[in-house]
Each structure stands twice: as C-alpha cells, then as structure tokens.
Amino acid sequence: MFMFFCNKCFLPKNVENTNKYYFSNCGHVFCQSCTPTGLCYICKTPYAARTIDANMTKSMAVYFESPVNAFRRFQKIVQFQTMQDALNAHYYVNCLPQQIQAALKKLNGMKRIDAHLDEKLAHETTRIEKLKAYLAYKKRSLQERHQRHQRPARGRSATSTAYSSGQNSRPKTPTISTLSDVTMSSVDCTKSTNLSNQSDSFLDHVRNDFTI
Ligand SMILES: [Zn+2]
Ligand SMILES: [Zn+2]
Structure with missing residues (x-):
C-alpha cells in the first residue's frame, strides 16, 4: 500500500502511528489530530472525508494501490478487450x-x-x-x-x-x-390410368348408349 502522510503535520501512517487518517473529496489527507473543522487547509474547499482503512470503497482504494500493480491490471484489461x-x-x-x-x-x-x-x-x-x-x-x-x-x-x-x-x-x-x-385416379389414387388408353372403349360405350 502507498505510504501516505498527513498533509498538515506530515506524520506518516505506519505501524507505530495508530492515528486514523482521512481522505477528503478534494484529494487531501489529514490525520485525526489535524482534521479540518470547515474548509480544507490546502485548497480551502468544504471538507468532507472518509476513513482510510481496509473497509474503504474500491474507487477510493485505487488511489493507494501500487502503480506497478495498477499498470499490470491495465495491461490485462487492454489485452482482454x-x-x-x-x-x-x-x-x-x-x-x-x-x-x-x-x-x-x-x-x-x-x-x-x-x-x-x-x-x-x-x-x-x-x-x-x-x-x-x-x-x-x-x-x-x-x-x-x-x-x-x-x-x-x-x-x-x-x-x-x-x-x-x-x-x-x-x-x-x-x-x-x-x-x-x-x-384417372378416382378409383385408386395409387394407380394412374390415362384415359387416352380408354378413349376407344369409352366412345364405344357412348355409341351404345345412344343406339336403340
Ligand atoms: Zn496531521
Ligand atoms: Zn483540499
């Protein structure tokens, strides 16, 4: 993790220093002894901050990530996409x-x-x-x-x-x-019989019908 320090008293956060540290919206860091009551000491904007600890959000944690690790992650993202x-x-x-x-x-x-x-x-x-x-x-x-x-x-x-x-x-x-x-396929649809073969017999029947 990035070694950070208070932007007012400049005491670094380490194992011996048990003070809480805060990360403000303006991007400045202060220890609990130097917490601004109104405006940020550095940029003079309204002070609003969150505690720097293991429970901080991911968007906040990336600021304390090793640049080498961030670059490797960036490389993987580029390769994947x-x-x-x-x-x-x-x-x-x-x-x-x-x-x-x-x-x-x-x-x-x-x-x-x-x-x-x-x-x-x-x-x-x-x-x-x-x-x-x-x-x-x-x-x-x-x-x-x-x-x-x-x-x-x-x-x-x-x-x-x-x-x-x-x-x-x-x-x-x-x-x-x-x-x-x-x-003709009305009698048996599976057998087709062409009437031209029956035309002679058919005409004979017609002649017989009309012959008395
Ligand atoms: Zn301080
Ligand atoms: Zn500030």
Whole structure:
C-alpha cells in the first residue's frame, strides 16, 4: 500500500502511528489530530472525508494501490478487450458472410420448392376441372339413358330417329385431346390410368348408349 502522510503535520501512517487518517473529496489527507473543522487547509474547499482503512470503497482504494500493480491490471484489461474486439471483427469478416451465403442458398432452395409446388397446384387444379367436366358428361348420359328406358316403344323409335338425324340434344362428348390430358385416379389414387388408353372403349360405350 502507498505510504501516505498527513498533509498538515506530515506524520506518516505506519505501524507505530495508530492515528486514523482521512481522505477528503478534494484529494487531501489529514490525520485525526489535524482534521479540518470547515474548509480544507490546502485548497480551502468544504471538507468532507472518509476513513482510510481496509473497509474503504474500491474507487477510493485505487488511489493507494501500487502503480506497478495498477499498470499490470491495465495491461490485462487492454489485452482482454483487444482480444474480444479481434474475435468480434473475425466473426463479422469471416463467419457472418458464410452464414449469410448459407442462408441465401437455403432461401433460394425454398423459393424453388415454392415455385414447384405452385406449378403442381396449377396442374392438379386443371386436372380436377377436366375430371369434373367428364363426370358431368357421364351423369347427363346416364340420365338420358334412364329416361329412354322409361319411355314407350314408339316414343323410343322417334327418339332414335331424332338421334340418327343429328337433331337431338345429345350431350357433348369431351374431345379426345381433353381426355388424353386427364389422368384417372378416382378409383385408386395409387394407380394412374390415362384415359387416352380408354378413349376407344369409352366412345364405344357412348355409341351404345345412344343406339336403340
Ligand atoms: Zn496531521
Ligand atoms: Zn483540499
């Protein structure tokens, strides 16, 4: 500890001197025998002081610390903060760009997946619309077939004549190109059957439906 002394009587604090010493706010030191009653003897400012002992605050104790020890502590502080700044700079210069590149790569992958899903959704929407048209056609065909079976024999003859002359309200058959685009998966979704393979048999059924 720094060897201090009273700034008025100049007696040093040592083992033999049991007097209390005080450290004022103005930075001057006085022994208990020379304590100012109002103003500091040296700088003439209002006197306010604390006892110099082992219980003094850390901010007060640093004034009595060995300058060599303080310098070594200062060196450790500088080394520590310099190392922390270097690590921080290394992260921003080397690590962060790599993380950004990885994030951008992942983002681009997600965009490609999103575009693929949009394309698949549009395709499936179109397929569903074509299936709906096909089912509506089949429903109309079955209804008309059922109606023909319920009519009298002479009525059916007239209907047959009308169909053969092309003046009936025969349901419009989906075109072959439309059917070829539609994949039937309503019966078993795990098996896709292209209607183009069934178009001939399908048209045969249609002809049979309208032939009396
Ligand atoms: Zn003194
Ligand atoms: Zn003073």
